[in-house]
Amino acid sequence: MYVGTFTDSKNNKKWRCRACKTTCSLCYESFLKGANLSLPSLMQFLYFGSEDIQSHAFLEKQLQWSPNTVVDWKNFMRDVCIEDLIINQEPxxxxxxxxxxxxxxxxxxxxxxxxxxxxxxxxxxxxxxxxxxxxxxxxxxxxxxxxxxxxxxxxxxxxxxxxxxxxxxxxxxxxxxxxxxxxxxxxxxxxxxxxxxxxxxxxxx
CATH class of the missing domain: 3.30.420.10 (Ribonuclease H-like superfamily/Ribonuclease H)
Incomplete structure (x- = not known):
């Protein structure tokens, strides 16, 4: 598959199969699948989280997100991390x-x-x-x-x-x-x- 430009996509990009022409979201089979926010803003959010930048006011201003959106996504990412800790366990x-x-x-x-x-x-x-x-x-x-x-x-x-x-x-x-x-x-x-x-x-x- 390759990344093609499609005007009907939220991010104007999709995966597309060269053989059968099937398309799917860039976030297909990832924990971001179904997200209603733009991929660039989600990548910024993940970057800020990886740098331990947790200020609600900062995230709202930089991402132009509502307070409820910031809270919802921080809670969601906490759940993703907990699930990863439970699934991926090595001595x-x-x-x-x-x-x-x-x-x-x-x-x-x-x-x-x-x-x-x-x-x-x-x-x-x-x-x-x-x-x-x-x-x-x-x-x-x-x-x-x-x-x-x-x-x-x-x-x-x-x-x-x-x-x-x-x-x-x-x-x-x-x-x-x-x-x-x-x-x-x-x-x-x-x-x-x-x-x-x-x-x-x-x-x-």
Missing amino acids: IGGPGTVVEIDESKFGRRKYNHGRLPTGQWVFGIYEQGTDNVLMIPVPDRSAATLLLIIQRYVLPGTTIHSDEWAAYNVVPAAGCDHHTVNHSENFVDPIDGTHTQGIENAWGV
Whole structure:
């Protein structure tokens, strides 16, 4: 296929097959498929996001988007990133590395108030000093479940930092060193003095 000029296209460009003359959008089979905004403005938006330029006022002015459009697209891109984290998972860590592990239940509160209802447990793994983050949906946070996840996604020889949740006592069985931090008392590992930022902060939530 080649990129041809077509006046009936929002961006004046389409993919076109030389053999059968079939055409399709430039965003075909991408997460931008069906977008009602111009491709150049979407590329600018993605660039600003990659540079961590998140100011709503800046994006509205530079892209000439409404406040609602900026909010909608930031939320959409957040969902795309989360989906990518869940789908594309490779083991992380290894000798000489430190990873932090934690689990959280994702759900929605009624009117954003009160305790979280029944939701999805997600196990998070963050490798300190890198951008390596894994988010794995799990049925529960039992020791048996967490051991299988650690064995699958954390390489042997890794030093693992966690809170004092009893299920994490299985960590040594995965061939990893285990340090615990009581976050109600401190955010520094009592053994080696390193700061543990917590998986919540690593995700920006």
